[in-house]
Amino acid sequence: MDRDFLIALQEYSVLPNNTIPNSMSMEYNWLTFNGKAGPASTPLVMKQGERIRIRIINLGMDHHPIHLHGFTFWETGREGARQPEAIWPRGNTALVGVAQARDIEFIADRVGDWMFHCHLPHHMMNQMASRGGVTNGPLTPAEAMKAMGDMPGMDHASMHNAAVPDPNKIPLYPQDAFMEGPMMAMDKDVEKPETFGLPKNWSGFVGGMMTLVRVMQPEMFDKVMELKRQAGAK
Ligand SMILES: [Cu+2]
Numbered sequence: 001m002d003r004d005f006l007i008a009l010q011e012y013s014v015l016p017n018n019t020i021p022n023s024m025s026m027e028y029n030w031l032t033f034n035g036k037a038g039p040a041s042t043p044l045v046m047k048q049g050e051r052i053r054i055r056i057i058n059l060g061m062d063h064h065p066i067h068l069h070g071f072t073f074w075e076t077g078r079e080g081a082r083q084p085e086a087i088w089p090r091g092n093t094a095l096v097g098v099a100q101a102r103d104i105e106f107i108a109d110r111v112g113d114w115m116f117h118c119h120l121p122h123h124m125m126n127q128m129a130s131r132g133g134v135t136n137g138p139l140t141p142a143e144a145m146k147a148m149g150d151m152p153g154m155d156h157a158s159m160h161n162a163a164v165p166d167p168n169k170i171p172l173y174p175q176d177a178f179m180e181g182p183m184m185a186m187d188k189d190v191e192k193p194e195t196f197g198l199p200k201n202w203s204g205f206v207g208g209m210m211t212l213v214r215v216m217q218p219e220m221f222d223k224v225m226e227l228k229r230q231a232g233a234k
Pocket residue numbers: 031062063064065118119120123209
Protein backbone atom coordinates (compact mmCIF):
# COMPACT_ATOMS: atom_id res chain seq x y z
CA MET A 1 0.00 0.00 0.00
CA ASP A 2 1.37 3.42 -0.90
CA ARG A 3 -1.28 5.38 0.95
CA ASP A 4 -3.84 4.43 3.59
CA PHE A 5 -6.80 6.67 4.45
CA LEU A 6 -9.41 6.42 7.18
CA ILE A 7 -12.88 7.88 6.73
CA ALA A 8 -15.22 7.89 9.74
CA LEU A 9 -18.86 8.34 8.76
CA GLN A 10 -20.81 10.40 11.26
CA GLU A 11 -24.19 12.10 11.47
CA TYR A 12 -25.64 14.90 13.56
CA SER A 13 -28.85 16.80 14.05
CA VAL A 14 -28.14 20.51 13.73
CA LEU A 15 -31.37 22.44 13.49
CA PRO A 16 -31.77 25.96 12.09
CA ASN A 17 -30.55 28.67 14.46
CA ASN A 18 -28.35 26.18 16.31
CA THR A 19 -24.61 25.95 16.17
CA ILE A 20 -24.22 22.74 18.14
CA PRO A 21 -25.77 19.35 17.44
CA ASN A 22 -28.84 18.21 19.35
CA SER A 23 -27.63 14.95 20.86
CA MET A 24 -31.14 13.88 21.89
CA SER A 25 -32.37 13.83 18.30
CA MET A 26 -32.26 10.77 16.09
CA GLU A 27 -33.29 12.60 12.94
CA TYR A 28 -30.06 13.53 11.31
CA ASN A 29 -29.64 16.34 8.84
CA TRP A 30 -25.87 16.84 8.94
CA LEU A 31 -23.71 14.08 7.52
CA THR A 32 -19.93 14.13 7.61
CA PHE A 33 -16.65 12.48 6.57
CA ASN A 34 -14.23 12.73 9.49
CA GLY A 35 -16.39 15.38 11.12
CA LYS A 36 -16.55 17.70 8.10
CA ALA A 37 -19.28 18.07 5.54
CA GLY A 38 -18.38 18.75 1.94
CA PRO A 39 -17.05 21.04 0.64
CA ALA A 40 -15.19 21.54 3.95
CA SER A 41 -14.11 17.87 3.95
CA THR A 42 -10.47 17.30 2.99
CA PRO A 43 -9.81 15.79 -0.46
CA LEU A 44 -7.73 12.60 -0.47
CA VAL A 45 -4.64 13.41 -2.50
CA MET A 46 -2.49 10.78 -4.16
CA LYS A 47 -0.01 10.26 -6.96
CA GLN A 48 -0.86 8.57 -10.20
CA GLY A 49 -0.03 4.86 -10.09
CA GLU A 50 -0.12 4.44 -6.34
CA ARG A 51 -1.99 1.62 -4.65
CA ILE A 52 -4.53 3.14 -2.30
CA ARG A 53 -6.50 1.80 0.62
CA ILE A 54 -9.44 3.65 2.14
CA ARG A 55 -10.87 2.28 5.36
CA ILE A 56 -14.43 3.40 5.93
CA ILE A 57 -16.04 3.00 9.33
CA ASN A 58 -19.65 3.79 10.13
CA LEU A 59 -20.21 5.23 13.61
CA GLY A 60 -23.78 6.38 12.98
CA MET A 61 -27.33 5.05 12.90
CA ASP A 62 -27.83 4.93 9.13
CA HIS A 63 -26.33 2.78 6.41
CA HIS A 64 -24.21 4.49 3.78
CA PRO A 65 -23.56 3.26 0.22
CA ILE A 66 -20.16 4.85 -0.32
CA HIS A 67 -19.47 5.38 -3.99
CA LEU A 68 -16.22 6.17 -5.80
CA HIS A 69 -16.13 7.66 -9.27
CA GLY A 70 -13.51 6.68 -11.82
CA PHE A 71 -12.34 3.36 -10.42
CA THR A 72 -13.38 -0.19 -9.76
CA PHE A 73 -12.04 -1.16 -6.36
CA TRP A 74 -11.59 -4.38 -4.44
CA GLU A 75 -13.30 -4.72 -1.09
CA THR A 76 -10.50 -6.25 0.94
CA GLY A 77 -11.42 -5.91 4.59
CA ARG A 78 -14.33 -6.00 7.00
CA GLU A 79 -14.22 -4.58 10.53
CA GLY A 80 -10.46 -4.58 10.38
CA ALA A 81 -10.18 -8.20 9.25
CA ARG A 82 -8.42 -8.67 5.94
CA GLN A 83 -10.36 -11.06 3.72
CA PRO A 84 -8.80 -13.80 1.58
CA GLU A 85 -7.98 -12.40 -1.86
CA ALA A 86 -10.09 -15.08 -3.55
CA ILE A 87 -13.29 -13.50 -2.20
CA TRP A 88 -12.52 -9.79 -2.69
CA PRO A 89 -15.58 -8.44 -4.49
CA ARG A 90 -15.04 -5.75 -7.12
CA GLY A 91 -17.26 -2.73 -7.48
CA ASN A 92 -17.55 1.00 -7.09
CA THR A 93 -20.01 1.20 -4.19
CA ALA A 94 -19.37 -0.26 -0.74
CA LEU A 95 -22.41 -0.45 1.50
CA VAL A 96 -21.14 0.40 4.98
CA GLY A 97 -23.89 -0.52 7.39
CA VAL A 98 -24.30 0.55 10.98
CA ALA A 99 -21.32 -0.60 13.08
CA GLN A 100 -19.58 -1.93 10.00
CA ALA A 101 -16.21 -1.10 8.51
CA ARG A 102 -15.13 -1.75 4.92
CA ASP A 103 -11.67 -1.48 3.40
CA ILE A 104 -11.44 -0.72 -0.29
CA GLU A 105 -8.33 -0.76 -2.46
CA PHE A 106 -7.59 0.39 -5.96
CA ILE A 107 -4.76 1.42 -8.26
CA ALA A 108 -4.94 5.17 -8.78
CA ASP A 109 -3.99 5.01 -12.44
CA ARG A 110 -6.36 7.70 -13.80
CA VAL A 111 -5.50 11.33 -13.15
CA GLY A 112 -8.50 13.41 -12.10
CA ASP A 113 -10.62 14.82 -9.30
CA TRP A 114 -13.04 12.00 -8.60
CA MET A 115 -16.07 12.31 -6.36
CA PHE A 116 -16.21 10.03 -3.35
CA HIS A 117 -19.49 10.13 -1.47
CA CYS A 118 -22.46 8.48 0.15
CA HIS A 119 -24.99 7.89 -2.62
CA LEU A 120 -28.14 8.63 -0.58
CA PRO A 121 -29.31 12.03 -1.89
CA HIS A 122 -30.35 13.22 1.57
CA HIS A 123 -26.82 12.53 2.80
CA MET A 124 -25.20 14.71 0.14
CA MET A 125 -27.60 17.58 0.73
CA ASN A 126 -27.25 18.29 4.45
CA GLN A 127 -30.61 20.00 4.54
CA MET A 128 -29.51 21.98 1.49
CA ALA A 129 -28.24 24.56 3.93
CA SER A 130 -25.65 27.05 2.80
CA ARG A 131 -23.77 27.15 6.10
CA GLY A 132 -23.82 25.09 9.24
CA GLY A 133 -22.60 25.89 12.71
CA VAL A 134 -21.02 22.52 13.26
CA THR A 135 -18.68 22.78 10.30
CA ASN A 136 -17.99 26.48 10.20
CA GLY A 137 -18.38 27.73 13.74
CA PRO A 138 -21.16 30.02 14.90
CA LEU A 139 -22.21 32.64 12.38
CA THR A 140 -23.22 36.08 13.44
CA PRO A 141 -26.15 37.53 11.49
CA ALA A 142 -23.66 39.75 9.63
CA GLU A 143 -21.59 36.72 8.67
CA ALA A 144 -24.69 34.87 7.58
CA MET A 145 -25.60 37.79 5.34
CA LYS A 146 -22.12 37.84 3.90
CA ALA A 147 -22.24 34.10 3.29
CA MET A 148 -25.42 34.55 1.29
CA GLY A 149 -23.83 37.41 -0.60
CA ASP A 150 -21.09 35.00 -1.70
CA MET A 151 -23.72 32.88 -3.39
CA PRO A 152 -25.67 34.75 -6.04
CA GLY A 153 -29.12 33.30 -6.57
CA MET A 154 -29.32 31.92 -3.05
CA ASP A 155 -31.38 34.69 -1.48
CA HIS A 156 -33.73 32.91 0.91
CA ALA A 157 -35.86 35.97 1.49
CA SER A 158 -37.14 35.89 -2.06
CA MET A 159 -38.22 32.28 -1.71
CA HIS A 160 -39.83 32.01 1.66
CA ASN A 161 -42.91 32.61 3.65
CA ALA A 162 -44.09 35.39 5.89
CA ALA A 163 -43.78 33.27 9.00
CA VAL A 164 -39.99 33.56 8.69
CA PRO A 165 -39.42 37.23 7.98
CA ASP A 166 -35.64 37.15 7.64
CA PRO A 167 -34.43 33.66 6.77
CA ASN A 168 -31.08 34.99 5.50
CA LYS A 169 -30.11 35.60 9.11
CA ILE A 170 -30.76 32.04 10.22
CA PRO A 171 -27.79 29.70 10.02
CA LEU A 172 -28.79 26.33 8.52
CA TYR A 173 -32.11 27.62 7.22
CA PRO A 174 -33.09 25.05 4.58
CA GLN A 175 -33.28 26.22 1.01
CA ASP A 176 -35.89 23.88 -0.45
CA ALA A 177 -34.97 24.10 -4.06
CA PHE A 178 -31.24 23.63 -4.42
CA MET A 179 -28.96 20.66 -4.02
CA GLU A 180 -25.80 21.48 -5.91
CA GLY A 181 -24.48 23.82 -8.55
CA PRO A 182 -22.25 26.85 -8.99
CA MET A 183 -24.63 28.96 -6.89
CA MET A 184 -23.62 26.84 -3.87
CA ALA A 185 -19.90 27.49 -4.39
CA MET A 186 -17.79 28.72 -1.49
CA ASP A 187 -14.31 27.95 -2.85
CA LYS A 188 -12.48 30.60 -0.82
CA ASP A 189 -14.00 29.59 2.51
CA VAL A 190 -12.93 25.97 2.24
CA GLU A 191 -9.56 26.53 0.58
CA LYS A 192 -6.72 24.35 1.87
CA PRO A 193 -3.59 22.80 0.34
CA GLU A 194 -5.57 19.75 -0.76
CA THR A 195 -7.95 21.92 -2.82
CA PHE A 196 -5.14 23.59 -4.79
CA GLY A 197 -5.81 23.79 -8.52
CA LEU A 198 -9.45 22.71 -8.49
CA PRO A 199 -11.65 24.41 -11.09
CA LYS A 200 -13.63 27.51 -10.11
CA ASN A 201 -16.91 26.75 -8.30
CA TRP A 202 -15.90 23.15 -7.61
CA SER A 203 -17.19 23.49 -4.05
CA GLY A 204 -20.75 23.99 -5.27
CA PHE A 205 -20.86 20.32 -6.26
CA VAL A 206 -19.37 18.70 -3.15
CA GLY A 207 -21.94 18.61 -0.34
CA GLY A 208 -22.61 16.55 2.75
CA MET A 209 -20.98 13.16 3.10
CA MET A 210 -18.66 13.76 0.19
CA THR A 211 -15.11 14.61 -0.76
CA LEU A 212 -12.79 14.25 -3.75
CA VAL A 213 -10.23 11.56 -4.52
CA ARG A 214 -7.58 13.57 -6.34
CA VAL A 215 -5.17 11.54 -8.46
CA MET A 216 -2.30 13.81 -9.43
CA GLN A 217 0.76 13.78 -11.61
CA PRO A 218 3.95 13.99 -9.54
CA GLU A 219 4.61 17.74 -10.05
CA MET A 220 1.10 18.65 -8.89
CA PHE A 221 1.29 16.27 -5.95
CA ASP A 222 4.65 17.73 -4.86
CA LYS A 223 3.18 21.24 -5.09
CA VAL A 224 0.31 20.29 -2.76
CA MET A 225 2.74 18.67 -0.31
CA GLU A 226 4.83 21.86 -0.36
CA LEU A 227 1.73 23.94 0.40
CA LYS A 228 0.95 21.61 3.30
CA ARG A 229 4.46 22.05 4.67
CA GLN A 230 4.13 25.82 4.42
CA ALA A 231 0.73 25.75 6.13
CA GLY A 232 2.15 23.60 8.93
CA ALA A 233 5.09 25.94 9.41
CA LYS A 234 2.85 28.97 9.97
CU1 LIG B 1 -25.30 8.03 3.67
